[in-house]
Amino acid sequence: MIQVGLLTELQKDELVGQLYAPDSYFNPIQDINDNWVISQEEMYNNENELVAWVKDLPLIDFEPKPSPFPPTE
């Protein structure tokens, strides 16, 4: 099971539009329970000192939202 870092709504807002490494932007997404999360790659490769706290985010199992496609699409 893939694990991801759990964000609060305020933390999500702080990361949107921010770089975590050169030419690499954070991309917070919502899981099946509408939790805001980021990947471990973003957490552990972060070079942005303004959001250094991302490395300490609690990890949760990633449960993606269901596929938006029916099987015929």
Add this chain to the structure above:
Amino acid sequence: MYLINSFRFGGGAPAVDPDAQAFITAASITDPTQQSAIDTLVTDLKGYGIWTKTKAIYPFVGGTASSHKFNLKDPQDTDAAFRLTFSGGWTHSVNGVQGNLTNAFADTYLVPSTNLVTDNHVSIYLNTLFTSGSSPYNIGAYNAVTQALAIRTMGTFDNSSRTYNYSQIDIANTIGNTAGFWLNNIISSNHRQLRNNVLRSSATKTGTVPTQKVYLGALNLNGTASLFTNQRIALSTIGDNLTATEEGNLYTAVQAFNTTLSRQV
């Protein structure tokens, strides 16, 4: 005579194609093998007449996001040049770019309805296998089932690969190998799906050109990155449609390029 063939303009150092040099400079490629591979790729594509048919070529050389973001066709650091913007958890290496099945995608800024002629091609070279995910897309722009441009190598819910150009082709995955060079092309109103230059299926083209931007590593589903993959991408091209001969020549050039970089499959 041999010297003249090896050194295109004679004299000391070998001449590098100016388009290749522009990319090498922009992407800060210092490794001689990588520089040579880029130069050969450009000269091969020009020799085959494919260069002018492409709008974007992402060779993923250099090993970092800052080198991988550049479009070989126009290596300017602008959206209008179709320079990639990476979002989410990508892993960059000398072998290409790899998403994470979670949130990694790259925006090409290329809109098929604006930037491509009616018939077009999309290709992607994948040098790792599909491992998991219900329906991950490697590249794509999607408005509707008859208005999309996309490649998916595998879907676990229907055990099929899928391409859109602009309508949909599904192919049961009897090959057991999702790595390789996947090409989505149109010839004489037929939508064709090829892997390693072997035609897997074709169908009469229907549908309309999508208005969404093309994303790499995921599907741009009406403006939202969705259905993320984790297959590693070693190269991708987007452009006008190719002839059958050009389909084969593109595969030859791309395979030679990745072989030079020791990352072929």
